[in-house]
Amino acid sequence: MAYVQILRRRWRIFMGVTLGVVALSAVFTLLATPQYTSSTQFFVSTADSANSSQLAQGSTFTQQRVKSYSLLLKAPKLLEPVIAKAGVTDTPGALAGKVSATTPPDTVLIDVTVTDPSPTKARDIAQAIAEVFPTTVADLERISPKADSPVKVTLLREPTVAGSPVSPRPARNLALGLVLGLLLGFGAAVLKQLLDTKLRTKEDVEALTEAVVLGGIPFDGDAEKHPLIIQADPHAGRAESFRALRTNLQFVDATNHPRVIVVTSSIAGEGKSTTTANLALAMAESGASVCVVEGDLRRPRLLTYLGLEGSVGLTDVLIGRYELDDVLQPFGAHSLTVLGAGATPPNPSELLGSTSMRNVLDELRHRFDYVLIDGAPVLPVTDSTVLTRLADGAIIVAGSGIVSKDQFDHALETFETVNGTVLGIVLNRVPRQARGGYYDYRYEYRPEAASKPSDGRRRRRGRGEEDTTPLRKDLVGS
Ligand SMILES: Nc1ncnc2c1ncn2[C@@H]1O[C@H](COP(=O)(O)OP(=O)(O)O)[C@@H](O)[C@H]1O
Ligand SMILES: [Mg+2]
Structure with a gap:
């Protein structure tokens, strides 16, 4: 999957991690103790270099020696007198951590830098080194206590007091924090994407099945309170998406058009x-003319959503207690009829697969x-697969972010094993920011006359007069 898409979907974790790391680097910068440095430089030479060949030999000798001298700068032999001279309380070990010595290649120079939270203390220590180091080296190289030393260390640069600290460096720390944050944020986004087992997008569906995606219904926070599209703005995304679904369904198997459809x-x-x-x-x-049937005998909710009562219904017809005509309920003025569940039976799958169920469906189809x-x-449960065998096919609703890819895949497999016809997939609860295809609902397309009602409910189309009832009159009747 394209990384841009991952970032678009996982922008929260991406931004969160990035900002978090930048904030951490800011805190770190603020809390860090400022450090000051003071440096000095030495030049190493052999004491008597009368002619040029001696000079050449002497310089090779000292170049080999400066490495050892620079190590000497961290040794207690040198640091003990430095501590005494500078009047500091550091142990030689601690002081060694504050002193760094470098020797630029092919030179006889030694650069010494002392780092300390106090700029004057750094300078005092460097000053002490400037005084102690040349004599220490000279003493070390002397053959006998009386003899002249063949090596001479000259101070090139007097240490000074630093005006500004070398660390922390806010600009560099924040820039590093930003780069690191972007990298970690991106990594977290990719990881989250890889670990996400939920089915979310049309692409996720298409990766798992050949079945056509008939439509996408946008997530609507209002769905809980107003499950029916006719209770809300008829031009809102959800209402329009159901019309698109209706249209797409008409193109499914045009020659053998499915009319009895299980939604599962x-x-x-x-x-x-x-x-x-x-x-x-x-x-x-x-x-x-449409008949909706409550086929979920275990947890019937359909009639509740429609605002109807379903204590008598399908099961009463199946066991022969009532005639179909006694239990069919009209919804609204015309064309929609509702068949409720009736009493919950102990054996729903058996009942739904029975001959009497086949007869009821034949009658309704008629x-x-x-x-x-x-x-x-x-x-x-097997209820829906059993039902699908009696129907023309099934529409499978996939709840984006609810069902896992595995579960969806298993459900498809179940249909395959029983040879159930899958007419198509409806992707429900599609996040609104998901772009592309027909579930890009950012642009709602409504007739010019019908402006969006401010209370979220519909206005009767064309007449411009307030309609405060929640249901569409042209469907429900008065
Ligand atoms: N597009 C949607 N956006 C937001 N919530 C939805 C959407 N579709 C369904 N819901 C909510 O999800 C819950 C389950 O829906 P329901 O149709 O009863 O599921 P099922 O019949 O598959 O168990 C309900 O609370 C419903 O309001
Ligand atoms: Mg249900």
């Missing part, structure tokens, strides 16, 4: 019932243009 999903809570109800409303809106059945989820 892998697990509970993906949006089967809301999708069934709204797709049925969208179909009825276009003039088709009477209506479309029969939509709100099914139970596929993974926990």
Whole structure:
């Protein structure tokens, strides 16, 4: 997957980690003790170099020696007198950590830098080194206590008091923090993406199945309170997406057009019932006669969403207690009819696969243009796969961010093993920022006359008069 897409989807963790690391580097910079340096420089030569050949030999000799002299700068032999002279309380070991000595290659120079939180203390120590180091070297190289030393160390630069600290360096630290933060943020985003097992996008669906994606329903925080599209703005993204779904469904198998359709999903809570109800409303809106059937006998919610009562219904017909006509309920003025669940039976799968269920569906197929059945989820129970065998096919609702890719894949497999027809997939709860294809709902396209009602509810189209009832009158009737 393109990295840009990962960043777009995982921008929260990306920004979070980046800002976090920058903030850490800022805190680190603020809390760090300022350090000052003071440096000095020595020149090493052999004492008597009368002619040029001696000079050449002497210079080779000293070049080999300066390395050892620079190591001497960290040895207690030198540092003990330095401590005494500078009047500091550091131990030789601690002081060695504050002193650094470098020898530029092919030279006989030794650069010494002392670092300390106090600029004057750094200078005092460097000053002491400037005084002690030349004599210490000279003493070391003397053959006998009386003899002249063959090596001479000359002080080239007097140590000074630094005006500004060498560390911390805010600009450099923040820049480093930013670069590190961007890298870590990107890494975290990629990792989160790799560890994300949820099904989220149309691409995720297409990677798992050949079945066509019939539509995408945007996530709508209002869905809980107003499950039906006719309770809200009819031109809002969710309402329009159900109309698009209705249209796309018409192109499924045009010669052998499916009319008895089970709506199911892998697990509970993906949006089967809301999708069934709204797709049925969208179909009825276009003039088709539609019957919605509560086929989830275990957790019936469809009639609740439709605002109806379903204590008698399908199961009563299946066990022969009632006639179909006694339990069919009209929804609104025309074209939408509802069949509730009835009492919860002990054996839903058996009942749904029975001959009497086949008869009920045949009867409904005869009477209506479309029969939509709100099914139970596929993974926990066999109800919907059983039902699909009696129907023309199933629409599988995939709840974006709810179902895992694995679960969705298993549900598809279940259909494959029983030879159930999958008409297509509906991706529900698509995040609004998801771009591209037909679930880009950033641009809602509404007729010029109908402006968006301020209270989130609909205005009766064309008449401009306030309609405070939650349901569409043209569907519901008065
Ligand atoms: N597009 C959506 N955006 C936001 N919430 C949704 C959407 N579709 C369904 N929901 C919510 O998800 C929950 C489960 O929906 P439901 O249709 O009852 O699922 P199922 O029938 O698959 O168990 C409900 O609270 C519903 O309001
Ligand atoms: Mg349901």
